[in-house]
Amino acid sequence: MSRREQHQDTYFPEGEDFFKLINKIETQCVQETESNLSTLGNQIPKCYKQLGIVLSLMYRMGCCHWGCHGKEHTIEHLVGRTVTSSMAALRLIKFGYYDEALAIIRNIDEIGNLTFLFYNKHEYIEEWRLLSDRERKNKFSPPKVREILETLKVIVPTDKERYGLLCEIGVHVTPNTTPQTYNLLGKPILGNVYQSLGLIICINELCWAVATVAAPAAKIALIDRKYAEHIFEVAIKLASLIGSIRIEVLKELKDSRK
Numbered sequence: 001m002s003r004r005e006q007h008q009d010t011y012f013p014e015g016e017d018f019f020k021l022i023n024k025i026e027t028q029c030v031q032e033t034e035s036n037l038s039t040l041g042n043q044i045p046k047c048y049k050q051l052g053i054v055l056s057l058m059y060r061m062g063c064c065h066w067g068c069h070g071k072e073h074t075i076e077h078l079v080g081r082t083v084t085s086s087m088a089a090l091r092l093i094k095f096g097y098y099d100e101a102l103a104i105i106r107n108i109d110e111i112g113n114l115t116f117l118f119y120n121k122h123e124y125i126e127e128w129r130l131l132s133d134r135e136r137k138n139k140f141s142p143p144k145v146r147e148i149l150e151t152l153k154v155i156v157p158t159d160k161e162r163y164g165l166l167c168e169i170g171v172h173v174t175p176n177t178t179p180q181t182y183n184l185l186g187k188p189i190l191g192n193v194y195q196s197l198g199l200i201i202c203i204n205e206l207c208w209a210v211a212t213v214a215a216p217a218a219k220i221a222l223i224d225r226k227y228a229e230h231i232f233e234v235a236i237k238l239a240s241l242i243g244s245i246r247i248e249v250l251k252e253l254k255d256s257r258k
Ligand SMILES: [Zn+2]
Pocket: 063, 064, 067, 068, 069, 070, 073
């Protein structure tokens, strides 16, 4: 009997049993990840803690915890989406689904660029809100938002290059796509396996994405200035804690294996 036939004969769980098996190894991956989040080097534990401070404040901003201004909640809703997307991305990171976490992080980066545009040109908030879906997609698509920011000669929080890498790794498949490849050997892994490189890249990218929403949102939100200033400060601190191991490293690793 060939080795391949032997493998085909071995029992492998299916149906509900398959999900039970995956859930069991997901839980193990969460435990390993959480212990590393508080011990992995100097920078990751600090980022993780600061992310929890920023997201807690954004949570309160998103649900009018400090009182409701009774007007349009455009900024609150963008902040709320950022909070729920971040919590979802964190769950995926802890389960070892780093690719999928990066797809969600890319969505937060889009909100970050849009919020930064609103901060630079307040009149766009109303325009964005009132345009038809078709006109909005046309004028405020992610590439158009980057273009407008460039025209305004301000920084683009998530530029074309970073956005492209996030698309390539987390969103669009290509013939070179390999799942959850966050190791020096370029070995594909089907998730639920802790990989320190995956954790570091995803946490750094998530912290950046969240900071790019929180800082400008705090400046333009209709909340008490004392909360706004505090949110701005903690968001800037979050951005300052982010390490250098970001998504570009994956491209460098891939290129080095060619
Ligand atoms: Zn409200």
